[in-house]
Amino acid sequence: MVNKEKERLMAELFGKKRDLTFDAVDVLGSSSGELERIIKENKRSIASLKDQVDEKTVAKIDNEVRKDFNLASLKQELESDLAVKLEVPETVSTGKASREVFEKINAGLNDLVLGQKEACKAMTIAFRRPYVTGYDVNKIKNSIILTGSNGSGRHLLIRSMAALLKQHGLTTSDEIAYLDMREYTSPSSEALFLQDLYVALSGKAPIVIIEHMEEGHALFNRMIAELVVNGELKLNQRYIFKNGHLALASGNLTKEVIDSLSGNAKTLVFISENSEGKMLDIFGKSFMDKIADRIRTVYLDEKSLDKIIDKIIAELIRRCHDKLEIEVLIDDSIKEYLLRHYSPNDGVDSITPLIKKMYDELVDIALKQDDFNSLVIRYDEGIKVIIDKDEIGLDLEDDNSFERAEIDRELAEIVGLKPVKEYLLSLEDHLKVSRLRKAKGLKTTEVSKHMIFTGNPGTGKTTIARLVSRMMKACGILKQGQLVEVTRADLVAKYVGQTAPLVMDVVKSALGGVLFIDEAYSLYRGKDDSFGLEAIDTLVKAMEDHRDDLIVILAGYSKEMQIFLDANSGLKSRFANIINFPDYTGKELALIAESIAKSKDYRIEDKALPALIAYFDKIQSSKDTTSGNGRLARNLVEEAILNQSKRVLEDETAAIDLLILADFDLREEL
Numbered sequence: 001m002v003n004k005e006k007e008r009l010m011a012e013l014f015g016k017k018r019d020l021t022f023d024a025v026d027v028l029g030s031s032s033g034e035l036e037r038i039i040k041e042n043k044r045s046i047a048s049l050k051d052q053v054d055e056k057t058v059a060k061i062d063n064e065v066r067k068d069f070n071l072a073s074l075k076q077e078l079e080s081d082l083a084v085k086l087e088v089p090e091t092v093s094t095g096k097a098s099r100e101v102f103e104k105i106n107a108g109l110n111d112l113v114l115g116q117k118e119a120c121k122a123m124t125i126a127f128r129r130p131y132v133t134g135y136d137v138n139k140i141k142n143s144i145i146l147t148g149s150n151g152s153g154r155h156l157l158i159r160s161m162a163a164l165l166k167q168h169g170l171t172t173s174d175e176i177a178y179l180d181m182r183e184y185t186s187p188s189s190e191a192l193f194l195q196d197l198y199v200a201l202s203g204k205a206p207i208v209i210i211e212h213m214e215e216g217h218a219l220f221n222r223m224i225a226e227l228v229v230n231g232e233l234k235l236n237q238r239y240i241f242k243n244g245h246l247a248l249a250s251g252n253l254t255k256e257v258i259d260s261l262s263g264n265a266k267t268l269v270f271i272s273e274n275s276e277g278k279m280l281d282i283f284g285k286s287f288m289d290k291i292a293d294r295i296r297t298v299y300l301d302e303k304s305l306d307k308i309i310d311k312i313i314a315e316l317i318r319r320c321h322d323k324l325e326i327e328v329l330i331d332d333s334i335k336e337y338l339l340r341h342y343s344p345n346d347g348v349d350s351i352t353p354l355i356k357k358m359y360d361e362l363v364d365i366a367l368k369q370d371d372f373n374s375l376v377i378r379y380d381e382g383i384k385v386i387i388d389k390d391e392i393g394l395d396l397e398d399d400n401s402f403e404r405a406e407i408d409r410e411l412a413e414i415v416g417l418k419p420v421k422e423y424l425l426s427l428e429d430h431l432k433v434s435r436l437r438k439a440k441g442l443k444t445t446e447v448s449k450h451m452i453f454t455g456n457p458g459t460g461k462t463t464i465a466r467l468v469s470r471m472m473k474a475c476g477i478l479k480q481g482q483l484v485e486v487t488r489a490d491l492v493a494k495y496v497g498q499t500a501p502l503v504m505d506v507v508k509s510a511l512g513g514v515l516f517i518d519e520a521y522s523l524y525r526g527k528d529d530s531f532g533l534e535a536i537d538t539l540v541k542a543m544e545d546h547r548d549d550l551i552v553i554l555a556g557y558s559k560e561m562q563i564f565l566d567a568n569s570g571l572k573s574r575f576a577n578i579i580n581f582p583d584y585t586g587k588e589l590a591l592i593a594e595s596i597a598k599s600k601d602y603r604i605e606d607k608a609l610p611a612l613i614a615y616f617d618k619i620q621s622s623k624d625t626t627s628g629n630g631r632l633a634r635n636l637v638e639e640a641i642l643n644q645s646k647r648v649l650e651d652e653t654a655a656i657d658l659l660i661l662a663d664f665d666l667r668e669e670l
Contacts, residue, residue: 097131097170105164112160113153114311115304119146119297123161126293127267139231140263141206143290145270145279148297151347154271155209157297162207175205177266181216185504185542188497193220194261197233198241201264211271213282215545225287228268233261299344308348309338312355319359324366331378358383361394407471415595416588417460420579424468427577428475448576449477449551450543452520452565454558455581458629461555462516464581469514472551479549480512488522491535499531503538511549520554521564536571543574584629586617593633597659602641608661612636615666640664 102124109120126144135141148154158176166174177200184193200208213221227233238249239258249257272279280288300308313330320328343350358377365375365385376386383394411421427449449472453461466483473481486506493499507515517523523532543552554561554571558580565572584592590612597604604612619632640663647663648654 097128101168101170102128105168108164109157109160113157114307115300116153116157116297119157119295122293122295123157126295127161127165129292135265136231137265138262140228141265141267142293143228143268143270144293144295145276145291146295147272147274149273149299149347151349152297152299153348154297158207158209158269165206171206173204173206177203177205177208179208179210180212181210181220182212184216184220186217186501187219188501189217190219194235194239198258198261201261201266207267207269209269209271213270213272214274214278221282225283227261227263229286229290231263235259235261300347305339305342309335309351312351316355316359320362324362326366326372327374329376331376333379334377337379337383358394365392407467407474411467414460414463415591416584417464417581420464420581423579424471428471448574450575451553451577451579452561452575453553453555453579453581454561456557456583456629458631459581459583460630461581465514465516465553468551468553478512478551482510482513483516484510484513485516485518487518491523492531499534500538503535504542507542507546507550511546514551514553516553516555518555521556521560524564540571540574583620586613586620589616589633592630593637596634596637600641602657602659604659605661608659608664611661611666612664636664
């Protein structure tokens, strides 16, 4: 029986066509990990068997097997045959998945995840279920959907469960693998997706978290669905895992080929803010039918929130004691301050930034003042730190209020554009009210934040776009507030299959901010422009997937932009905010010229202004779209500065910072 068992192990380890006579040294290095996997799977099978069969029967089977099969003896014979040393993993004992054990796990979850009693109970049931129903160690152990708002403890719930499972001996690791589907947004990401999935399924982490499914490409969501429904994923191509990477297999290989991904008794947890209806849209009915455990975290009640804040404050005190070596007394007024800043929709995430900033401020104080070992923190029209009799004010408010004031100042200094300014302020007011209503649990009306700026060149479209990005960041609508400015050349590739990834790369760089597409009408050059149409379709999908963290602004001439929108109904429906930037009047251009001169430490003499206004009026009345508007003023001032330099060098008495009428080349011909 020993020889038969040797042959079985050799076949499983090195391939079915191998026997005991082949030279295995060339593949042994890559196969030692496979041997470890086989042994681990056998252990899991035995552990599962123990839960389903009485101990006397298991003991009897074990004794009978030991009579015919001795692992140590088999190991020696294999080493002799192969002339190498085989390392056999140590046996790891696992705990019994009894009702009593899971009751302890549930109690532990409730201690760690406050205010989520029902979710903790449901999570305990979900992880106990496979031990009751039985499971195949080669397939997915269980799949769970976990929904709820940000800050409600979804990730904490999973991390706590992983730690408790290991603590009670049901797993050998408390690690968690993560698959962020935002990383796989186009078919070109297939190799990366399969590699990450393979690593997650073959690694030692017993739990795999999958999130942001709504932003992943449909191809990869279908693969995930197949994995859940069938317990394994059949691959369209053959791969090998080499040097930490999954690569396509080719030629005659001596190493094992990967043509499917096994579930390996992993538990998949799908985390989302969306409803189950959205999950059905993403994965389909077969997937949803396979999910027996659907868990939702809830908004925290007052009692739970009170306990959580106490816990957060206690952690701050402990950290100051351990890291800063100071004793901190937190006044009750600080707790009231944190409660006022709590937002149900953001959960604990609305409080933790304040605590972090408070700690950072305390670190700064501790580093600069080393002659104290205790302090008191309280709230009295602001956060105050009292050291002996000295009082230090802490600024825990973010920089948004200062940034907002700066934006208002810059907006006021922009010449003209009154309708544009009024629209932006009204949009800001609406978004603020919507956030307040949402925080109180009231219904809100979603307003599209995407915009179209129409108008001639030089009318301030890019300048306003920059202010929009900063304003939305200051209002808390956007997380980053950067402006990414692109044209057709940045979005449309030269070869088939490259446009969609190119668009997604640009979108990723703009996430949390504003994507500004200048001369956007150039994306559509007719029905035969397949690359341009692909760019538009990809952009429309990206806008939908990232609607909460991306604002897209399209800019261009009024007439061309209208034709562009008529060509794509998807775009037209998503851009309800069409803002026209009118040409500047002569007086406005003169004011712009003064502003440009001032920014360069020059001033324009008063008697030159009427002539400048008349000149600009004449240019603008021609309705020539190539006049340049603001650019016309800038070019005229820069030319005047060059002329003034010549004049000043010839006349030593001339003011070096003054631009006079003679410096301006006000040509009669347009």
